[in-house]
Amino acid sequence: VPLNLANLPKVGNLPNVRIPTYARAPAGAPTIVHISVGGFHRAHQAVYLDDLLQSNAGGERWRLVGVGLLPFDIPARDAMKAQDCLYTLIERDQKGDSARVIASISEYLYAPEQGTNVMEVMADASCRIVSMTITEGGYFIHEGTGDLNVEHPDIQHDLANPAAPRSSFGYILAALRKRKANGLQPFTVLSCDNMQSNGDVAKKMISAFAKLADPELALWLEKNNAAFPNCMVDRITPATTDVHRKLVAEKFGILDQWPVTCESFRQWVVEDHFPLGRPAWEKAGAQMTPDVLPYELMKIRLLNASHQALCYTGMLIGHRYAPEAMADANISKLLRRMMDEEVTPYLKPVPGVNLEDYKSTVIERFANPAVNDQLLRIGTEGSARIAKFVLPCVRDSLVAGGKVKFLSFTVASWIYYLGQTKDETGQLLGFIDPMLARVQAAAVAGKDDAKALLEFKEIFGADLAGNAKFAGQVDEILKEFYASGPSGALKKYVNSA
Numbered sequence: 061v062p063l064n065l066a067n068l069p070k071v072g073n074l075p076n077v078r079i080p081t082y083a084r085a086p087a088g089a090p091t092i093v094h095i096s097v098g099g100f101h102r103a104h105q106a107v108y109l110d111d112l113l114q115s116n117a118g119g120e121r122w123r124l125v126g127v128g129l130l131p132f133d134i135p136a137r138d139a140m141k142a143q144d145c146l147y148t149l150i151e152r153d154q155k156g157d158s159a160r161v162i163a164s165i166s167e168y169l170y171a172p173e174q175g176t177n178v179m180e181v182m183a184d185a186s187c188r189i190v191s192m193t194i195t196e197g198g199y200f201i202h203e204g205t206g207d208l209n210v211e212h213p214d215i216q217h218d219l220a221n222p223a224a225p226r227s228s229f230g231y232i233l234a235a236l237r238k239r240k241a242n243g244l245q246p247f248t249v250l251s252c253d254n255m256q257s258n259g260d261v262a263k264k265m266i267s268a269f270a271k272l273a274d275p276e277l278a279l280w281l282e283k284n285n286a287a288f289p290n291c292m293v294d295r296i297t298p299a300t301t302d303v304h305r306k307l308v309a310e311k312f313g314i315l316d317q318w319p320v321t322c323e324s325f326r327q328w329v330v331e332d333h334f335p336l337g338r339p340a341w342e343k344a345g346a347q348m349t350p351d352v353l354p355y356e357l358m359k360i361r362l363l364n365a366s367h368q369a370l371c372y373t374g375m376l377i378g379h380r381y382a383p384e385a386m387a388d389a390n391i392s393k394l395l396r397r398m399m400d401e402e403v404t405p406y407l408k409p410v411p412g413v414n415l416e417d418y419k420s421t422v423i424e425r426f427a428n429p430a431v432n433d434q435l436l437r438i439g440t441e442g443s444a445r446i447a448k449f450v451l452p453c454v455r456d457s458l459v460a461g462g463k464v465k466f467l468s469f470t471v472a473s474w475i476y477y478l479g480q481t482k483d484e485t486g487q488l489l490g491f492i493d494p495m496l497a498r499v500q501a502a503a504v505a506g507k508d509d510a511k512a513l514l515e516f517k518e519i520f521g522a523d524l525a526g527n528a529k530f531a532g533q534v535d536e537i538l539k540e541f542y543a544s545g546p547s548g549a550l551k552k553y554v555n556s557a
């Protein structure tokens with residue numbers, strides 16, 4: 061059955077498919093606008109809201125409006141239009157797959173064609189929250205200085221064209237300007253990207269952009285205490301492929317252009333700071349807390365940094381999926397030793413969490429064959445992810461005089477990967493990174509000399525390139541990759557003291 065509102069009752073008659081039965085809230089109801097509706101948003105925040113609307117806990121009727129900014133989102137736009145913004149969520153675990161239709165996104169706007177509508181919906185009094193999953197690279201952070209990368213072409217474009225922006229920050233600012241003119245309060249900006257202190261980072265970057273674009277607006281944001289709560293998000297969500305479309309059609313009988321699959325695990329820890337209100341997400345299982353930082357540190361440094369250790373070495377050895385790579389004893393040993401010896405010692409205690417159990421769960425989740433996450437997805441945007449997930453662990457360990465061998469191995473695996481076109485078995489490698497042209501050229505030219513990459517200050521900062529212990533180990537391990545190949549280098553280092 062093709063998925064759309066008219067067919068929803070028919071879809072509900074299919075065996076083993078759950079459908080939503082709530083009526084969507086009308087325009088004017090409290091609204092969240094979400095920028096960059098990808099796989100993750102549809103498996104996470106939109107599902108928390110769907111649960112809440114379905115249980116109607118508290119009788120709340122929130123609307124969720126999705127926004128796409130990039131040509132990447134054109135297939136999403138088409139699917140959302142054809143399907144009245146409905147999609148199938150397949151939750152997968154050892155017990156099997158379960159299917160449900162999610163209806164919490166009421167409307168989808170593709171900004172390059174509907175830019176005015178995007179600004180209007182954000183500027184409307186009903187908009188309480190603008191949330192986003194714009195990827196780690198979407199914050200325009202210059203890692204060298206930690207400040208806004210003012211030179212970025214999107215920032216330059218939006219400074220020159222404030223009424224016709226193209227970046228998320230440009231739209232946010234344009235809408236805030238209208239709210240100010242209309243005597244409204246600023247909406248709350250909720251970053252749901254994997255970044256330590258994601259709300260603080262969003263605040264810093266958006267405020268810096270506002271100061272450049274419109275100093276009065278920047279002042280207004282400050283005076284009105286615009287809120288940028290932090291949150292920790294977690295649910296492994298592979299990129300949707302035809303395999304998933306086929307699964308949804310053949311196993312559940314739904315013709316869905318854009319389903320999403322994910323693990324059954326989910327976690328969302330949110331700093332409770334929403335001056336204009338928020339849905340009662342805690343009724344759908346979110347943890348609302350005054351301090352997210354210990355949860356974020358745990359998640360980013362154990363899960364996301366380990367993902368980086370897994371993906372490049374895994375792909376170089378010839379794997380394409382996380383469970384295959386995790387089945388390689390040397391790879392799982394690399395993850396375990398990095399977590400135990402170089403990351404855990406520098407984590408703060410996390411209320412209610414046993415870190416040993418958490419690490420074991422991370423390993424199990426990566427190895428979950430039902431989810432079958434893609435290594436290329438995990439290794440997307442390595443330049444931002446190495447900087448955001450791995451290097452903070454390096455810095456903490458260095459300050460404490462600790463080891464950085466496996467963290468350096470992870471960095472070296474990324475540099476080596478960038479210098480290759482094929483894996484150890486002769487299959488072509490894939491690469492996705494907005495900085496690819498520059499980092500790849502440097503890795504190819506530099507070969508086994510790590511300096512070529514370590515000198516990228518916007519990734520490694522001014523401190524790490526010149527740190528003899530770290531830079532020396534990355535260089536030594538990179539040379540081993542070139543001398544003995546990925547399997548050889550891995551075997552040597554994970555089995556050394």
Ligand code: NAD
Nearest residue numbers: 096097098099100130193194195196198253254295296297
């Ligand atoms: P996806 O590829 O399905 O979607 C990415 C979305 O981000 C697309 O809409 C794309 O247009 C947009 N985007 C890319 N670059 C952008 C930019 N510079 N500015 C604005 N938008 C941009 O990816 P996804 O799985 O939905 O992941 C998105 C983000 O969600 C990740 O980067 C991460 O921070 C977070 N996240 C993902 C997972 C996961 O398992 N997939 C888990 C936790 C957190």
